[in-house]
Amino acid sequence: MTAEPILIVKDLTIDLLTAHTAVRPVDSISYQLRRGETLAIVGESGSGKTVTCFAPLGLMPVGVKADVSGSVLFEGTELVGANEETLRSLRGKSIGFIFQDPMSALNPARRIGHQIAEVAELHLGITPRAAEARALDLIKMVGMSDPNARLKQYPHELSGGLRQRVMIAISIAAEPKLLVADEPTTALDVTVQAQILRLLKEIQARMDMAMVLITHDMGVVAGAADRVLVMYAGRQAEVGPTEKVLVAPRHPYTMGLIDAIPRRDDAIGSRFRGLSGLPPILGAPIKGCAFTPRCRHSVEGCGAQRPPLRTTADPAVMAACPVLNA
């Protein structure tokens, strides 16, 4: 790990405007990432974890206009407000992506060898022949058996785990410095998940790559991430080293999330622990702490003012909680 962060996100706020509605899925997010480091972004559906990572790179669904403010510095280049050309030159080259569902990310009508070679050719500026050789290397690197035969197969001929390996091969074809992995193992079985996570770690170590891992699975966070950022309603609830946040969570939401995970010492047939109430519906920015209606520790005043992210008793951990901050 070098001292200089490769990615500096500061006060990132994103408003999404469709024909009918305006919502703020990302509200003042800040974090930094160094080479070789993995940051897990954890949150439930609608917490803004995916938009946080993709909107600044110009990756948004069609028909949605994203109004992005704040700053996202990647290797000194400002991405917020950058033109499409700048973003395009980064996407797939210096910044690689892995999506949750490999089947919808791959072209069903092209052989996987072509799909990998295409990326190598485009971003590395090499000849088609060299790109093919590179594709073969990559297929080997992601641990696929019988690499020569695999190159000629189509995505539908592969299992979910193998498809995700192809996605990883494509994402690292141009040796990116940052890999954004959005729920890379959610669609996979546990046995395959273990293999894919191990592969990602090996590749990351070999290429000294920084990784943003978007997930909702605390088990995945525990094994793969150096630091974790917990999001709730588009805001940072808590951020800190994995071994601190997962073992001794401070924000009531993080506490609830971790408490909700079934444990080995829970009695068979015992009741499940969870959070009461419902996550907020995306809409206009919430006035006070967004977690107040579900919070066991809330006091009068929690709903009045938005709590800032502050250092907790442990200087490595920051949390945004009016009760903790007080």
Next chain:
Amino acid sequence: MKAVLEVEHLVTSFPGVGRGKTVRAVNDVSIVLHSGEIVGLVGESGCGKSTLGRSIVGLEKPESGRVIFDGVDLGSLSGNRLRAARRAVQYVFQDPYASLNDRQTVGEAIDEALIIVGVASKAERSARIGQLLDQVGLASAVRDRFTRELSGGQRQRVAIARSLAVEPRVLICDEPVSALDLSIRAQVMNLFLDLRDQLGVACLFIAHDLALVRQAATRVYVMYLGKIVEGGGSDEVYGRPSHPYTQMLLASVPEADPMIERRRKIPLIKGEIPSPTNPPSGCFFRTRCPLAVGECARIEPPTIFLTPTHRIACRFANEIAQKSLTDA
């Protein structure tokens, strides 16, 4: 305890496309469900667990074998008697966004089920809707909301209320909480525990989340390539897993505690589940099994009973069980 549902030697096949061979998605499966019991059915995607559930309720047509409800073979019934028996076994689907009609209100969705069962008067149905909503933990105010206005957890509760409208004895729940957020899951899981305790409904709980099943189910079956490879009390299967596949599956689940997770030795698992069109000879698991010997390729594994309730389809079950005892 009395068996409410018995499945005996069930086989469900799908014809292959073109030159493809027939797929035996459910291959000679026998399981039992007792009243007031939650039974887990776990396995990786493609192992046939959903097809088994669907075959039980008649959404797929089994090729052979029997589904026995309350001591009566469903295959011997027809007409009204079959319909009545089918009604008593309800299915809860994974995706509450797909299983409900967006253009219906919550009340209409449940009312539809009540009309089918033949609750004649409108007043009676209305009273029953209120009762059902209460049973699944929804405020009666949601009755007039459209199902599309509800959250995933609320929608799944409506889907459950709909299944309960026909007063079933058995619920086949196919990944009922996997589409829900972690913070909501516990609420819906506790609802299943309540329904079991209050109504005495038996639940076949199909899921890939092993930790969830361990806590909810008193017994569990593990499925691999269309076959049950291990079955027993949750304490037995989780406490003393004795099929190499069960061991592998349990060892693959990551722990949320980073101290444990980083020290954990992740088992090196060979490959993925083989294609069901062309399963291996002998024991289906042998291609990924660390213990496989030549014999495993030739002969189907015997079923070994470690206890009267704990059964394993592996010739090494006794040795594995012994070893896990000495290791522990």
